[in-house]
Amino acid sequence: xxxxxxxxxxxxxxxxxxxxxxxxxxxxxxxxxxxxxxxxxxxxxxxxxxxxxxxxxxxxxxxxxxxxxxxxxxxxxxxxxxxxxxxxxxxxxxxxxxx
Numbered sequence: 001x002x003x004x005x006x007x008x009x010x011x012x013x014x015x016x017x018x019x020x021x022x023x024x025x026x027x028x029x030x031x032x033x034x035x036x037x038x039x040x041x042x043x044x045x046x047x048x049x050x051x052x053x054x055x056x057x058x059x060x061x062x063x064x065x066x067x068x069x070x071x072x073x074x075x076x077x078x079x080x081x082x083x084x085x086x087x088x089x090x091x092x093x094x095x096x097x098x099x
Contacts, residue, residue: 005034015040016047 007015018029019040030037091097 007035012043013047016043019044020047 015029015033015035018024019026024032026037026040029035030040
């Protein structure tokens, strides 16, 4: 009984990229790697269906980064307000005049 080959995700991606280049036929690539053509077609289909999600993740990451920046900005403004209030109070208590 022949042992099944296990391919890493990187190897699968490289093979699918080769398929998408269309420099060789699926049959040629299948014989080169010893993979059944229907398996190659399945990998290609999976890759093409997943492409839109890659771009969506980029948009979500950008939105998340923007939200984090806004939160940090708000926190910094709160800190500035607090420190400004503290300085004014200290000046008032120490008798230093505001010019």
